[in-house]
Amino acid sequence: MNYRRWPNPYETLHGTIGVDASIKSWPIISPMGWLDRTGGHSANLENTLINGREVDMTGIEALLNGFQEFRSMYFDKAPDLYQNLLSQGQNPRFAVVACSDSRVDPAIVFQTKPGDIFAIRNVAALVPPYEEDGQYHGTSAALEFAVTGLSVDHIIVIGHAHCGGVAAMVRKQEGRNVGGKFVSAWTDLLHKALERALAADPGLEGDALLAASERQSVCLSLENLTTFPFVREAMAAGDLRLHGWYLNIFDGVLEIWNFDTGTFVPQS
Numbered sequence: 570m571n572y573r574r575w576p577n578p579y580e581t582l583h584g585t586i587g588v589d590a591s592i593k594s595w596p597i598i599s600p601m602g603w604l605d606r607t608g609g610h611s612a613n614l615e616n617t618l619i620n621g622r623e624v625d626m627t628g629i630e631a632l633l634n635g636f637q638e639f640r641s642m643y644f645d646k647a648p649d650l651y652q653n654l655l656s657q658g659q660n661p662r663f664a665v666v667a668c669s670d671s672r673v674d675p676a677i678v679f680q681t682k683p684g685d686i687f688a689i690r691n692v693a694a695l696v697p698p699y700e701e702d703g704q705y706h707g708t709s710a711a712l713e714f715a716v717t718g719l720s721v722d723h724i725i726v727i728g729h730a731h732c733g734g735v736a737a738m739v740r741k742q743e744g745r746n747v748g749g750k751f752v753s754a755w756t757d758l759l760h761k762a763l764e765r766a767l768a769a770d771p772g773l774e775g776d777a778l779l780a781a782s783e784r785q786s787v788c789l790s791l792e793n794l795t796t797f798p799f800v801r802e803a804m805a806a807g808d809l810r811l812h813g814w815y816l817n818i819f820d821g822v823l824e825i826w827n828f829d830t831g832t833f834v835p836q837s
């Protein structure tokens with residue numbers, strides 16, 4: 570089976586980083602917006618020279634430097650994109666429900682541009698069931714706007730390997746203390762995912778149980794999506810499609826849920 574390999578996320582975002590003192594400038598941004606990778610190769614997240622200036626890439630300055638690159642690209646060199654996004658408004662075709670985990674940023678993983686993705690991120694990439702209780706439902710509010718305000722064509726739920734949110738739920742179910750209040754209550758939504766994983770294979774434990782629960786949580790969120798009336802209506806009209814994906818960050822494989830076969834299929 571041919572698995573697609575994912576690029577190093579840091580290199581994907583920033584290009585290759587040289588630490589040699591002879592490096593005079595940040596790698597050049599190509600017309601497509603991606604950073605040229607023809608520079609040095611010795612990545613070092615500490616004391617990196619950028620434009621002749623030493624930057625501690627472990628500190629907040631790294632973010633400020635990143636913003637300068639963003640501004641240079643989208644406001645100085647190629648301002649058309651944001652001018653259009655402002656004059657015409659955003660018009661993303663994809664709403665993505667992804668985990669808040671720093672390793673699975675959908676804009677980086679899928680190499681998108683500003684305006685491409687309406688991102689809804691929370692602990693464990695969960696979609697709660699539809700509830701009219703007057704409480705604070707951030708994920709539901711974002712979904713409502715994506716479907717009824719932006720008329721997105723696709724909602725993609727993206728679970729991932731080594732998910733701390735799913736692990737917290739599994740630990741809690743095993744009687745272990747997970748600490749905190751909000752994560753514990755939020756991931757209680759995943760009980761059914763764990764139950765289904767064990768129902769499918771009662772012998773599962775450890776990492777295998779976690780991985781099975783992570784995939785089941787994607788399916789559970791897909792089911793919960795269909796409890797929202799505006800989602801059902803858009804789907805019935807043929808205006809909206811749902812997708813369940815699982816990002817295996819151990820080996821860089823994207824698995825896509827096949828609704829017909831009821832299995833996750835690795836993409837080659």
Ligand SMILES: [Zn+2]
Pocket residue numbers: 668669670692693694729731732733734735
């Ligand atoms: Zn996660």
